[in-house]
Amino acid sequence: MIKGLYEAHLPVKNLDKSIAFYEKLGLKMAWRDEDTAFFWLEEGKSWLGLWEGNEYQTPYHPSLRHIAFRVSYEDLKESLKWLDSIGVEGVPFGGRESIEPFVRPHQGNASVYFNDPDGNSLELMCYVEVPDKLKHIKEKLSFEDWEKLVGIEV
Template sequence: MILGLYEAHLPVSNLQKSIEFYSNLGLEMAWKDEDTAFFWIEREKSWIGLWQGEEHKTSYHPSLRHIAFRVSYEDLKDSLNWLRSIHVTPVPFGKRDSIDPFVRPNQGNASVYFNDPDGNSLEFMCFIDVPENLKNISTKLSIEEWEALLNESN
């Protein structure tokens, strides 16, 4: 029945500033009006709606103001350089001190986090193949730690 995610929405304080930010991420504008803009995440498959209004003052919580964009593992590894090249500052996730991409072996994914101009939490995320003997690791590992573990397990 469910084929994928169609849309997600975020509140913004300044639509034009947000349009520039999301355009810099490489997203293509689908349509806009005076207080709303939609960008394709995957053309004709999924989009993100940006809504200008007072709702941007809502306190952050991942269930309210978070979007994860799917990327390749190789792009994730270079994501810090890419984000900095478009003047976006990566941020640590949760209680981590590091901004570096990290792997969650028990979930089979890897991530890096950053914020939009209104403090909405954005994430680049990818699926990873996890060997059976490493699927019980619940610690968040740096890419370097993960790749070292992979090399040891082979």
């Protein structure tokens, strides 16, 4: 199921300063928002997420205890069955109540979350091809809703 690393994260104090540093290293920016920036490690395969903020302000900073593994779209669709078969429970992400995999059209990826025995956040993640007309969608979509939207036979 796991094909490689999708993303790793680091906390940073000053996002602009860190962006300049990683650009000097030759990394290409994938995307940025207000307090995060993602650089390609292997374009189209894996990236490094930089998260601005004081990691000591909260007991959990997402950049300190989270990695994502790259999987295929088809494997992600079956991920909860696979996790269940090895005795691992999926967990909701953010404010979601569902543990079901979901698609982020504006980022072009899809995910499902679970924890390791120490409570570290782990994620199975894949890329999704997003038609230009759907790249504005910021909400997280179920696979069923996503596939209806893009016309994939379910």
